[in-house]
Amino acid sequence: MWGHRVIAALLASIVMGAGITAAEAAVDPKLTVTSVTADRTTIAVSGLNTVPVRLTVAAKYDTTEPGDNDLVLLVYLKRISGTGPMQQLLSTDLPRTSGTVQNGVWSGPIHIPSTANGTYKVWGVSYGPYSTWQFGGMLPDPTPVDGPTLTITGTHQPRITAKVTPPVVPFGSGFRITWAITDKTTGKPYGTRVRAMLGLDNQCAEEAGGINVLTTTAGLIVHDYPASWADPLNCLRIKSNPLDIAGLGLAVIRPGVVSAAPSRASATVGTIVPVNGNVLGPAGFCPVVLQRLYGASQWRGVSTATTRQSGRFTVSAQPAYRGLIPYRVYFPKCGRYLAGLSRVFYIRGL
Incomplete structure (x- = not known):
């Protein structure tokens, strides 16, 4: 429901x-x-x-x-x-x-x-x-x-779909959602203007306000959202009393933006060096992988961690030889956050 x-x-x-x-x-x-x-x-x-x-x-x-x-x-x-x-x-x-x-x-x-x-x-x-x-x-x-x-x-149950523009919403940018309400049986709009409500966060689950709108006769609602609406859940509700007839909620897709830096620029071979970083946005409890370059082009995972609620994380590097060693942090796709890579950084093994 x-x-x-x-x-x-x-x-x-x-x-x-x-x-x-x-x-x-x-x-x-x-x-x-x-x-x-x-x-x-x-x-x-x-x-x-x-x-x-x-x-x-x-x-x-x-x-x-x-x-x-x-x-x-x-x-x-x-x-x-x-x-x-x-x-x-x-x-x-x-x-x-x-x-x-x-x-x-x-x-x-x-x-x-x-x-x-x-x-x-x-x-x-x-x-x-x-x-x-x-x-x-x-x-x-x-x-x-x-x-x-x-x-x-x-x-002739209602079918609700949504198209987000751009498909991946950059941090700090507004976006547009084109909502469509159609007849699930025929695939066509109902031919009349349908009353619906656009909500954010708890407005999607409670009587806590929202924006009352009417579709076009083609069943469409085109709405521009500010950047501040990109992180919470967005929704469209077709309301009744007391429960809704139908609705759709969505969380917009976000890029995977990762930063990381070692706590020390150099360390004795075999010494553990904490690497601290952050995944942009509230991407809590997602995996991250510290990778080290092997040979000319092969990156391999050497340490893993989970982001905290804030998006911050700590992984452990351990220089395996003397010299300048390239590292980076890989963030796999997690929920609505796409995969991302940090910039390459170096730790010198002594």
């Missing part, structure tokens, strides 16, 4: 659509769910539309606090079969529609997108509101339930 970490936080044991049993989930001692029903169990949805399904929860909540009279509930669904990018679904905040908070009925919609093509099972209920999590709080663990199964036929 794209765009909201709530599923990862609350359904951590669901991986790629795998199931979760009642014994594996924590039961909220204050919430007792009697039943969950849906006003329909077969849904057809196409394109960028959503279809509302009304969910009704009969439940008891053990409380005497006056503020809990406004309690809302959230219903969780998991995929049990089918294909599509959405592995879980989440209802809107369901208000109480009858009874008391101690013994009442909560009812409201879940918005079904085409990207939820497949069969889903209602498996849990918790109390909200959803915004509690979105704005820095944490929702309680859902109480497991044996709820209804929804069969969803999603067609």
Whole structure:
């Protein structure tokens, strides 16, 4: 699922659509769910539309606090079969529609997108509101339930692609992303202007702002980004309530820019000489290799290390003979950082 970490936080044991049993989930001692029903169990949805399904929860909540009279509930669904990018679904905040908070009925919609093509099972209920999590709080663990199964036929699902210009973004330079939203089935745009949101970093996972945009009728959004947007994650989200219909995140490709220098210009043969260096950008926890020149043209690795979070590293040179010995540091491709080489430097063996 794209765009909201709530599923990862609350359904951590669901991986790629795998199931979760009642014994594996924590039961909220204050919430007792009697039943969950849906006003329909077969849904057809196409394109960028959503279809509302009304969910009704009969439940008891053990409380005497006056503020809990406004309690809302959230219903969780998991995929049990089918294909599509959405592995879980989440209802809107369901208000109480009858009874008391101690013994009442909560009812409201879940918005079904085409990207939820497949069969889903209602498996849990918790109390909200959803915004509690979105704005820095944490929702309680859902109480497991044996709820209804929804069969969803999603067609003409959206496909999102992105082209970055230039393909490798230099440090200190701005860049452009051309986003495209098309019909995955036909390969063509939907023919109308589609509303989307461009986000950066936590805007890609939370309700933390962003830039609201409309595509052209050809499904395109062309946006110029400043250099400061090159290091964090960038994204496009097609939003719904509460979870997104679809989205795409990307980290722009960066060059491998490596610098290195020995702590000493000369050392007795066999002595270890620390070589300190840096990989430009936040390229933490990537490998680096100190290479020494053998013969006229053959470079061989003689020491390895891992960059620290800052991008800095230390490798060890050990002069093997008397005379001027050429070294360099090789940075293999790591994540979005391309391979790079430092300038050649020399250590004189004594």
